[in-house]
Amino acid sequence: QVQLVESGGGLVQAGGSLSLSCAASGRTFSSYAMGWFRQAPGKEREFVAAITWSGGSTRYADSVKGRFTISRDNAKNSVYLQMNSLKPEDTAAYYCAAGRAIMGPFVYWGQGTQVTVSS
Numbered sequence: 166q167v168q169l170v171e172s173g174g175g176l177v178q179a180g181g182s183l184s185l186s187c188a189a190s191g192r193t194f195s196s197y198a199m200g201w202f203r204q205a206p207g208k209e210r211e212f213v214a215a216i217t218w219s220g221g222s223t224r225y226a227d228s229v230k231g232r233f234t235i236s237r238d239n240a241k242n243s244v245y246l247q248m249n250s251l252k253p254e255d256t257a258a259y260y261c262a263a264g265r266a267i268m269g270p271f272v273y274w275g276q277g278t279q280v281t282v283s284s
Contacts, residue, residue, distance in 0.1 A: 174278030187261030
């Protein structure tokens with residue numbers, strides 16, 4: 166079982182940067198693939214980025230490629246999402262998730278942290 170807590174959300178102007186963190190607790194954190202998802206009000210949750218348990222492979226949604234970077238530090242039981250060149254359409258609640266593989270399924274979820282990008 167894994168418990169996940171996101172932090173780092175806030176208000177930022179378009180073109181700015183923000184870094185999100187996800188602190189994990191529980192057993193064998195390093196054995197899980199990790200992902201970031203986001204959801205805006207009235208919209209479905211969408212995939213943003215994912216990373217393998219080893220950190221050796223990553224994948225991104227086309228909408229964030231070249232702007233967002235996912236990383237992990239297993240020694241610190243943490244996963245990060247560095248977001249650059251933010252756009253108003255990036256505004257959403259961002260969720261950290263853990264699963265069996267980089268392609269899913271993701272079965273453990275954090276509570277979310279709000280990111281708001283102003284124009």
